[in-house]
Amino acid sequence: xxxxxxxxxxWRAAFAVIGWAALALQYLLLAGPADGWAVVTRTxxxxxxxTILTNILVALALTGPLLxxxxxxxxxxxxxxxxxxxxxxxxxxxxxxxxxxxxYWSPEGLTLGVNLVLHYVMPAAFLxxxxxxxxxxxxxxxxxxxxxGFPLIFGVWTLVHGLMTHWWPYGFVNxxxxxxxxxxxxxxxxxxxxLLVGLxxxxxxxxxxxxxxxxxxxxx
Numbered sequence: 001x002x003x004x005x006x007x008x009x010x011w012r013a014a015f016a017v018i019g020w021a022a023l024a025l026q027y028l029l030l031a032g033p034a035d036g037w038a039v040v041t042r043t044x045x046x047x048x049x050x051t052i053l054t055n056i057l058v059a060l061a062l063t064g065p066l067l068x069x070x071x072x073x074x075x076x077x078x079x080x081x082x083x084x085x086x087x088x089x090x091x092x093x094x095x096x097x098x099x100x101x102x103x104y105w106s107p108e109g110l111t112l113g114v115n116l117v118l119h120y121v122m123p124a125a126f127l128x129x130x131x132x133x134x135x136x137x138x139x140x141x142x143x144x145x146x147x148x149g150f151p152l153i154f155g156v157w158t159l160v161h162g163l164m165t166h167w168w169p170y171g172f173v174n175x176x177x178x179x180x181x182x183x184x185x186x187x188x189x190x191x192x193x194x195l196l197v198g199l200x201x202x203x204x205x206x207x208x209x210x211x212x213x214x215x216x217x218x219x220x
Contacts, residue, residue, distance in 0.1 A: 007132075008132075008133040009066060011125075011132075011133070012062040012063070012065055012066060012133075015062050015122065015126075018117060018121065018122070018125075019055060019058055019062060019122055020059050020063075022055070023056060023059060023118075025110065025114050026046070026052065026114045026118065027046055029111055029114065030045065030046050031043065031046065045167060045169070048157065048167075048169050050089075050154055050169070050170075051118055052118075053154065054086070054089040055090070055093075055122055057086045057089065057090075058122050058126050060073065060077060061082070061126070061129075062129070064076065064077025064078065080138040080139055080205075081138075081139060081143045081146070081147075083130055083134050084134075084143060084144075084147070084198065084201045084202070084205070085143070085144075085146075085147035085150070085198070087126055087127060087130045087201060088144065088147055088194055088197045088201060089151070089194075090122060090127075091127060092193060092194055092197060093118075094119055094123035094124075095193075096190070097115075098120075100172055101171075102119075130201075131208075136205055136208045136209040137205065137206065140202070143202060144194070144195055144197075144198025144199050144201070145195065147198050148194055148198075151190065151194050155191075159175070159183075162174075162175055173186060173187070
């Protein structure tokens with residue numbers, strides 16, 4: 001029987017392995033049989049997907065707690081603000097994929113399996129990790145605002161890289177087809193979604209914290 005204190009480690013170890021394996025397989029599928037400059041180009045494209053970058057953060061957040069607490073990665077990933085930010089990012093990944101990408105794309109074989117892991121399994125796993133194992137009552141209302149830095153940097157990179165190469169990671173950010181104004185509006189709308197989800201997590205964090213305090217209070 002698994003002891004209560006061992007459950008977070010087992011959960012995180014299992015999904016860290018799944019997450020890293022899916023990321024590695026996705027790279028192999030994207031890079032494909034290529035050499036020379038093509039490998040460099042496809043590698044840059046691989047790291048230009050928000051899904052990939054966010055799943056790397058998820059895998060790091062699951063790996064960090066498995067290390068000694070003194071390790072830099074362990075300290076960094078232990079921050080409730082960091083874990084809430086990653087939860088926000090990966091939830092947006094799942095929702096955007098489900099509603100804005102999946103209806104127009106039908107992957108098969110290994111590509112289908114990897115996409116299911118990166119867009120559905122990992123978001124669900126990390127949300128449950130946040131609900132079950134992350135300390136409560138430490139988030140501030142400013143934290144979701146600070147967390148917007150990551151998607152903002154991604155947006156700037158996407159525009160700069162896309163305008164230089166005319167390669168776009170997602171159809172809804174394709175400036176060549178949609179125009180800059182529409183794409184900027186999409187980015188603005190997504191930033192609002194990031195902020196709202198982040199604020200919702202802070203609200204849940206405080207609600208969970210109050211519930212735990214009330215349940216642990218001695219009866220009069």
